[in-house]
Amino acid sequence: MSTLKSILHETRVFPPNEKFVKQANLSGIQAYHNLYAEAERDLPAFWDKLARENIIWHKPFTRVLDESHHPFFRWFDDGELNVSFNCLDRHLATQPDKIAIIFEADDGKVTTATYRDLHKRVCQFANGLKSLGISKGDRVIIYMPMSIEAVVAMQACARIGATHSVVFGGFSAKSLHERITDAGAVAVITADEQHRGGKINHLKSAVDEALAMGGTGSVKSVVVYKRGQGNLALQVPRDVWWHELIKDQSDSCEPEWVNAEHPLFTLYTSGSTGKPKGVQHSSAGYLLGAIMSMQWVFDYKPTDVFWCTADVGWVTGHSYVTYGPLAVGATQVVFEGVPTFPDAGRFWKLIQDHKVTTFYTAPTAIRSLIKFGADLPGKYDLSSLRLLGSVGEPINPEAWMWYYTVVGKSRCPVVDTWWQTETGSHMIAPTPGAISLKPGSCTLPLPGIMAAIVDEAGHDVPDGKGGFLVIKRPFPSQARTLWGDPERFKKTYFPDELGGKYYLAGDSANRDLDGYFWIMGRIDDVLNVSGHRLGTMEIESALVASPLVAEAAVVGKPDEIKGEAIVAFVVLKGARPQGEDAHATVIELRNWVSGEIGPIARPDEIRFGDNLPKTRSGKIMRRLLRTLARGEEITQDVSTLENPAILEQLKQPVA
Numbered sequence: 001m002s003t004l005k006s007i008l009h010e011t012r013v014f015p016p017n018e019k020f021v022k023q024a025n026l027s028g029i030q031a032y033h034n035l036y037a038e039a040e041r042d043l044p045a046f047w048d049k050l051a052r053e054n055i056i057w058h059k060p061f062t063r064v065l066d067e068s069h070h071p072f073f074r075w076f077d078d079g080e081l082n083v084s085f086n087c088l089d090r091h092l093a094t095q096p097d098k099i100a101i102i103f104e105a106d107d108g109k110v111t112t113a114t115y116r117d118l119h120k121r122v123c124q125f126a127n128g129l130k131s132l133g134i135s136k137g138d139r140v141i142i143y144m145p146m147s148i149e150a151v152v153a154m155q156a157c158a159r160i161g162a163t164h165s166v167v168f169g170g171f172s173a174k175s176l177h178e179r180i181t182d183a184g185a186v187a188v189i190t191a192d193e194q195h196r197g198g199k200i201n202h203l204k205s206a207v208d209e210a211l212a213m214g215g216t217g218s219v220k221s222v223v224v225y226k227r228g229q230g231n232l233a234l235q236v237p238r239d240v241w242w243h244e245l246i247k248d249q250s251d252s253c254e255p256e257w258v259n260a261e262h263p264l265f266t267l268y269t270s271g272s273t274g275k276p277k278g279v280q281h282s283s284a285g286y287l288l289g290a291i292m293s294m295q296w297v298f299d300y301k302p303t304d305v306f307w308c309t310a311d312v313g314w315v316t317g318h319s320y321v322t323y324g325p326l327a328v329g330a331t332q333v334v335f336e337g338v339p340t341f342p343d344a345g346r347f348w349k350l351i352q353d354h355k356v357t358t359f360y361t362a363p364t365a366i367r368s369l370i371k372f373g374a375d376l377p378g379k380y381d382l383s384s385l386r387l388l389g390s391v392g393e394p395i396n397p398e399a400w401m402w403y404y405t406v407v408g409k410s411r412c413p414v415v416d417t418w419w420q421t422e423t424g425s426h427m428i429a430p431t432p433g434a435i436s437l438k439p440g441s442c443t444l445p446l447p448g449i450m451a452a453i454v455d456e457a458g459h460d461v462p463d464g465k466g467g468f469l470v471i472k473r474p475f476p477s478q479a480r481t482l483w484g485d486p487e488r489f490k491k492t493y494f495p496d497e498l499g500g501k502y503y504l505a506g507d508s509a510n511r512d513l514d515g516y517f518w519i520m521g522r523i524d525d526v527l528n529v530s531g532h533r534l535g536t537m538e539i540e541s542a543l544v545a546s547p548l549v550a551e552a553a554v555v556g557k558p559d560e561i562k563g564e565a566i567v568a569f570v571v572l573k574g575a576r577p578q579g580e581d582a583h584a585t586v587i588e589l590r591n592w593v594s595g596e597i598g599p600i601a602r603p604d605e606i607r608f609g610d611n612l613p614k615t616r617s618g619k620i621m622r623r624l625l626r627t628l629a630r631g632e633e634i635t636q637d638v639s640t641l642e643n644p645a646i647l648e649q650l651k652q653p654v655a
């Protein structure tokens, strides 16, 4: 992994090649500067024009931005639209037979849906949901494998004005339960099975387990898509098969026109407390962010075959699978499986087979494929590619160079996109026909995004110094609130310490003398493990819920492939285990966390101590734990430590 120092000494610069510039939606650096300046001059006027040009309104808006309830901003708030109409119906007149989705299953089976097909399927399913009594404003949990049906389920909710909340299929029954109850969901849409890398995950049984945990009385229906053999007993009348539900439904469904600010979805993400936050997004502003970034960052062209590898359980799968590509009328690949099954050539084979032009994935996937050598991508025809993207975590310059040279053959710009669940769409990312690239930097903010770096008091810091990444002015796609917790929204993202004015992203960053942004990592107790966001507190709560554990502290350590690995320091209720015993307890606790949160949260390493390093006032000194986790010598001052001897114990990994 690159160190901070090595990133800041990165001097390679890749200007856009002439051929790309010529055809780009935003062509040449002057075009970028002009657009950025236009937004700076009059931010509402800038977004006003784009919202009119890019969204189809049922009732056009007359107001652009309302800041009177800062930081609960409202955009276009007397306008009405339907997001599903904007993704599907708008294309029926012009390109009904264009393929919207090429779906490749884990086992390689390919199915496709045109815009006409997809529209019909969404309408039918929307009518099915209505027949269950689901209507505008209801919350619906979606717990599905990657599939055309997952996209249909989300779009159908949007069509009837129900607010969806997708839960990643890798989350445990307990995590699912937490999200169902917090959202007060009326229905859960799921599948019997999920197939990934040749393994089967039983989603419906996790739903049953979650609903048996209690407090889920709001859930009236469970819709089950038959992905596998369907060998399961439905709990009638609560459960209904997807195919039964749509059997007699009409394939047309008048969209529910909703206000621009109507919550399209909530999506739970990790923060610095144990409880995940339900990030709430709007309809129009969110959609506008997805559309503009498709145009600016992905330089979308009607001939593109777009492929974002993210699961719809994450925000990337919302903006760049379900909404962005469909809103612009793209053909896209949706993939059920994993990059290494049946072998590590799978991604490259998919690109070759479906002639993918725009490929968007996470650094962790790239790093895991680098391991298999440059020969492997070389065996496939990747000449269809014209643009590569990266998301979810900092991409180290070596991985960037490999992606650029080995996958993109030094022809394709790499767009490193910095954004978050809360921002809804790209914030800092190259517009590739305009901006020269530097490996490891997400480059410059998009037009209309007033990104800056400030100190603890909210004052601008000089370029090159580093500080907190903030966005100074509102933007349409930003989260509107946290579901059911506006206070936490305000405190987390617009803290008084910074004067309450700016959106605090939670990342530290540096801006170099060319104005390029370099993201350094989180400033809070949030880990980024394989591009997945996890709170250390969440994992600690899961650990102490085990009958074996008295106390736990979790930190991250740099990892070659995953970006960050999870290290847990644990004090057991019984004696500190040794040898075989310690080994068995590690396995037991790792599985425990996996059951509590999901396999993504399973600690990579667990160490045992009789206590944790604490100050005399009882505060755990995490920075010492981070040093220990890295296997580095402690050079910090430990004089305030109550129990310095404990450090020796915690130095030792379990063999």
Ligand code: PRX
Pocket (backbone or CB within 6 Å): 269, 315, 316, 390, 391, 392, 393, 394, 395, 416, 417, 418, 419, 420, 421, 422, 442, 505, 506, 507, 519, 521, 522, 528, 531, 532, 533
């Ligand atoms: O720390 C940043 C990192 O991921 C966080 C957001 O995580 P999440 O809400 O799960 O969204 C991930 C997909 C947008 C950020 O606070 N992050 C995301 N993209 C980048 C990044 N760090 C560096 N470079 C990026 N391109």
